[in-house]
Amino acid sequence: MKRPRIAVSRLAAAAAALTITATACSGLNSASGEQEFSGQTLTVAGTWADAEGQNFRKVLDGFTKKTGAKVKxxxxxxQGQDDFALFIRDLLKxxxxxxxxxxxxxxxxxxxxxxxWLEPLPPRVELEAARNFALVWQNYGSVRRIFYGLYYKASHKSTVWYDPKAFEKADVVPPKTYAEMIDSGGKLARAGTPAFSVAGKDAWPLTDWFENIYLAQAGPANYAKLATNEIGWTDPTVIKALKTFGKLFKDNKLVAGGGNEALRTDLNESVGAVYGKKPKAAMVYEGDFVAGIISGAFKRKVDDDADFFSFPPVGKDKQAPVISGGDAAVAMKSGKNKDLAMSFIxxxxxxxxxxxxxxQGGFLSPNINLNLNAYPDETTRKVAKSLVDAGEAVQFDMSDQAPGDFGGKPGAGEWQLLQEFIRDPSDPEKTAQKLDQAASKAYLDASATGTTG
Structure with a gap:
């Protein structure tokens, strides 16, 4: 299944439509300009809480200052709901x-x-997206060639974070290949520090580990097929990736405490194992948001105390993976103020x-025209540049593309099965069979209810 692409002719038509309707259209491109929506109220729903919620509200304040609209x-x-789809369904009801x-x-x-449930985004939004985003991000916001979602916030999930002092002590440098990374892990262990801390308790970091290994080893074509259920989880490429992943947990020197310790470790704890007061490991794999945990939870200066390298390719003639996720703004069809919604997007x-x-920090944008100097530290600027430079090579998080029962449910599907696997990685073929059974059921159920793309 090929990913939808936005045709040049479609953008040309959008440009023509925008020219014709410029005087009639409200919003940021309208003739009346500032404060046009004064007295109106926009309602926005999202997942962000705590510091992220506060930072997003500053973005909303910027829209209010520009248009006069109040935003709730x-x-x-x-509100205590981790399942965003269920949250929206409840609001609809x-x-x-x-x-x-x-x-x-x-x-x-x-x-x-x-x-x-969604309203297609109008030509003026599509044109703004075409000016500021790589085509791949427009494609991820499209369903059956219709543009519904504008990706505002992104994550770079192919970054490995390390303690420069631990590397210096063990006389190792950031690796260029996966084999070099494992070899460096052995050197770090011999110098007194286990290589990795892994956040297995949260489960979703395990899916990210697997996805990076799979993409780096099997390549983008197979990754796209597995992500869309075109090949099954018993495919030889899956078993090979599981074997590669499982080797990490066969030696407690590579993962601090091995699989059992990983299953007791959440994401913040895994970052703390590298950057806390009593380091237990030299590296932690996860996305760009690790930088925010380093500076926020552990009060370390990222540029001084931390660094990262790109998740390395696995095997000869392979490319380094670039996996991302993100949050897309969509306009709800039953919303009360569609024009205001479109202007906000x-x-x-x-x-x-x-x-x-x-x-504010703790944020990454796929917007190619954002000045990198807006980011608060050099390390984040490097991560952001890496994501933007990847362009069309970016692959979207595989588990985020799957039905929720398989790719995003605690205690079920891929999350549970990968947790079981790192506890005992001795039988990757059996794990592949279980993954295949769980995926087949989830995709079948989703197909029956019309909830999968």
């Missing part, structure tokens, strides 16, 4: 549907579009809206 933000996490939803998974975006597509959160 409803956070699913602040209660008649409190938001004008805009910040959808955290591409599979959920596809689900909402297929249910008829157009605003989110601008470099200015990205700059507001970038300055």
């Amino acid at each position: 933000f409803a956070s699913s996490r602040e 209660s008649g409190k549907v938001p004008d805009v939803a910040m959808v955290p998974q591409v599979g959920v975006l596809q689900q909402f579009a297929q249910k008829g 157009e605003y989110l597509a601008s470099p200015k809206a990205a700059e507001i959160w970038a300055k």
